[in-house]
Amino acid sequence: MDIKTVQDMDKKYYFNTFGQRLPVAFERGQGIRLYDGEGNEYLDFVAGIAVNCLGYNHPVLTAALKEQVERVVHTSSLYYTKQQALAAKLIAQNSCGDRVFFCNSGAEANEGAIKLARKYFKEKGVDKYEIITLQNSFHGRTMATLAATGQEKYQLPYTPLPPGFKHVEFNNLAALEKAVSKHTCAIMLEVIQGEGGIFVLDTEYLRGVRKLCDSLDILLILDEVQTGIGRTGKLFGYQHFDIEPDIFTLGKGLGGGVPIGALVAKEKVASAFKPGDHGSTFGGNPLACTAACAVLETLLKPGFLENVQSTGKYFKERLQNLKDQFDFILDIRGLGLMLGLQLKDTIDGKKIVHKCLEQGLLINCAGNNTLRFVPPLIVTKSDVDVLIEKLKNIFMDLKDK
Numbered sequence: 001m002d003i004k005t006v007q008d009m010d011k012k013y014y015f016n017t018f019g020q021r022l023p024v025a026f027e028r029g030q031g032i033r034l035y036d037g038e039g040n041e042y043l044d045f046v047a048g049i050a051v052n053c054l055g056y057n058h059p060v061l062t063a064a065l066k067e068q069v070e071r072v073v074h075t076s077s078l079y080y081t082k083q084q085a086l087a088a089k090l091i092a093q094n095s096c097g098d099r100v101f102f103c104n105s106g107a108e109a110n111e112g113a114i115k116l117a118r119k120y121f122k123e124k125g126v127d128k129y130e131i132i133t134l135q136n137s138f139h140g141r142t143m144a145t146l147a148a149t150g151q152e153k154y155q156l157p158y159t160p161l162p163p164g165f166k167h168v169e170f171n172n173l174a175a176l177e178k179a180v181s182k183h184t185c186a187i188m189l190e191v192i193q194g195e196g197g198i199f200v201l202d203t204e205y206l207r208g209v210r211k212l213c214d215s216l217d218i219l220l221i222l223d224e225v226q227t228g229i230g231r232t233g234k235l236f237g238y239q240h241f242d243i244e245p246d247i248f249t250l251g252k253g254l255g256g257g258v259p260i261g262a263l264v265a266k267e268k269v270a271s272a273f274k275p276g277d278h279g280s281t282f283g284g285n286p287l288a289c290t291a292a293c294a295v296l297e298t299l300l301k302p303g304f305l306e307n308v309q310s311t312g313k314y315f316k317e318r319l320q321n322l323k324d325q326f327d328f329i330l331d332i333r334g335l336g337l338m339l340g341l342q343l344k345d346t347i348d349g350k351k352i353v354h355k356c357l358e359q360g361l362l363i364n365c366a367g368n369n370t371l372r373f374v375p376p377l378i379v380t381k382s383d384v385d386v387l388i389e390k391l392k393n394i395f396m397d398l399k400d401k
């Protein structure tokens with residue numbers, strides 16, 4: 001089916017929530033490359049927005065999924081599921097969390113975290129329910145996670161939103177301390193704001209938040225939906241900062257493309273959920289958890305995460321080098337393979353995304369006119385070289401105009 005036929009059908013039958021999408025439909029992928037219906041090749045630095053951490057048709061993930069599809073796809077939470085227990089064990093044994101609950105998306109994981117924080121204090125008989133998050137954050141598109149998201153553009157169409165959320169300035173500990181009240185139950189943060197434009201929290205700030213939480217009996221929730229699963233060069237983003245959250249959430253990369261999210265918590269918090277308090281029909285089904293096991297086992301192989309770190313470091317250096325050559329590049333930010341290149345407002349980042357597509361390169365533009373690079377974690381330094389060369393040529397054209 002040609003792209004025009006797909007576009008016409010989409011225009012007629014699909015909700016218009018995405019407006020004009022990039023004019024391509026992919027048929028298959030291999031490694032970090034995607035191919036459209038005409039066989040054109042695209043080098044992918046988007047990875048389904050930080051999802052396809054093992055790229056496409058990865059031998060371990062593909063073989064595990066094929067085998068599982070032939071056995072059983074879904075059973076329900078009425079019964080035990082071996083793959084669910086195994087995936088939970090892998091996460092718990094490799095993180096600061098003790099217990100895991102699987103759901104289907106990042107927003108659903110964050111909903112679970114919000115519910116768990118409130119339930120924890122209800123169990124203790126303490127009147128704490130308020131959650132403080134940061135301005136410019138992104139936590140999802142369900143009603144509670146929209147209320148948590150610190151961006152009015154996502155919130156305004158849906159007011160009134162669930163009450164009990166406050167937003168404070170990024171990296172400003174004094175502002176956070178001021179916002180805390182006797183009703184504050186949790187502080188919820190992304191260690192790197194992804195959708196907001198790749199803004200990394202300071203180590204000192206994060207340690208300060210941890211101390212504040214400890215001293216006032218407040219829970220620290222880290223939204224690791226984008227930063228988790230090796231994206232930053234460590235299995236979880238918080239591991240860079242020498243702090244531990246009480247609750248953290250996962251999504252995106254966890255299933256390598258198969259939808260799955262997770263809520264992870266320390267025992268003392270997790271135990272606030274009693275039988276019947278939370279659930280999900282699809283959450284943690286055999287197929288999704290098979291994917292999570294294959295992803296986690298691959299990432300935990302010796303050398304995998306070290307490779308993400310060294311490719312990420314090389315990538316960042318090459319982006320810095322571009323910044324030295326073009327004065328419309330304002331900043332290079334990020335960790336591991338979660339990198340951003342912020343452009344001056346006079347340059348339209350979305351147009352650059354289109355130009356890249358024409359040249360067989362997939363990139364994305366996040367908040368603050370920031371080009372976002374979140375490739376599959378198997379990307380190589382020579383793939384990075386190809387991206388840099390293509391970007392450089394596009395930037396040269398802009399400079400000449």
Ligand SMILES: Cc1ncc(COP(=O)(O)O)c(C=O)c1O
Pocket residue numbers: 105106107108110138139140141190194195223224225226227251252
């Ligand atoms: C940090 C963060 N939290 C939550 C979400 C929502 O995840 P989902 O789209 O899977 O609901 C996203 C999605 O971009 C995200 O980046």
